Amino acid sequence: xxxxxxxxxxxxxxxxxxxxxxxxxxxxxxxxxxxxxxxxxxxxxxxxxxxxxxxxxxxxxxxxxxxxxxxxxxxxxxxxxxxxxxxxxxxxxxxxxxxxxxxxxxxxxxxxxxxxxxxxxxxxxxxxxxxxxxxxxxxxxxxxxxxxxxxxxxxxxxxxxxxxxxxxxxxxxxxxxx
Numbered sequence: 001x002x003x004x005x006x007x008x009x010x011x012x013x014x015x016x017x018x019x020x021x022x023x024x025x026x027x028x029x030x031x032x033x034x035x036x037x038x039x040x041x042x043x044x045x046x047x048x049x050x051x052x053x054x055x056x057x058x059x060x061x062x063x064x065x066x067x068x069x070x071x072x073x074x075x076x077x078x079x080x081x082x083x084x085x086x087x088x089x090x091x092x093x094x095x096x097x098x099x100x101x102x103x104x105x106x107x108x109x110x111x112x113x114x115x116x117x118x119x120x121x122x123x124x125x126x127x128x129x130x131x132x133x134x135x136x137x138x139x140x141x142x143x144x145x146x147x148x149x150x151x152x153x154x155x156x157x158x159x160x161x162x163x164x165x166x167x168x169x170x171x172x173x174x175x176x177x178x
Contacts, residue, residue: 028056028130029107033063033119033146034094039135039167042174044094046165047133048101049178058098058106059129061122062087063115084110115146123159131161138167 030047034040044058051058064083091108098106111118123129134146165174 027128028054029059029126029128030056030131030133031059031061031123031129032133033061033115034090035146037135037137037167039137039165041135042167042169042171043133043135043165044098045101045171045174046163046178047131048098049175050131050133051104052102053178056130057104058102059109059126060091060094060098060106061109061111061119062091063118064110064112065114066112080112119146129160131163132158133163133165135167136164 028051030051032040032044032047044060047058050056064080064087087110091110095106095108098104109122111122119132123132169177
């Protein structure tokens with residue numbers, strides 16, 4: 001059999017071993033719930049490294065709990081506005097940190113309500129959120145209320161995988177694991 005016997009008539013399709021870059025609309029999102037804890041920063045680092053290494057993208061989710069102050073509407077609205085400004089400042093700061101690690105700006109979500117309820121709603125609304133990344137607290141009080149409720153009570157019914165990152169890991173350990 002000669003080489004000419006293996007040739008085909010017409011154009012042939014080139015096969016590339018390089019995977020296509022997912023479009024922004026279908027990228028897998030690693031969702032990190034933002035709070036003021038050190039373990040959240042560890043979880044964010046883990047999510048950023050996993051997203052970068054797997055072609056995904058980070059999403060940051062901040063929930064403002066409703067204010068209890070309802071006596072004077074104008075004062076309550078001013079307090080809400082100040083909380084929102086602070087939430088936006090925190091999200092922007094963390095987005096910059098995430099961008100430094102991943103090279104991509106994260107998706108930002110800001111909601112008002114109860115954290116577990118708003119988290120469930122967001123995951124139902126956003127099909128590209130594929131993994132929830134939480135940091136586990138290291139205090140004697142336990143891993144934290146969100147981790148405790150999601151990993152305990154709701155874990156068998158939660159619609160996406162939950163990754164719980166131990167809050168006592170060093171940045172070097174996180175990098176080695178991700």
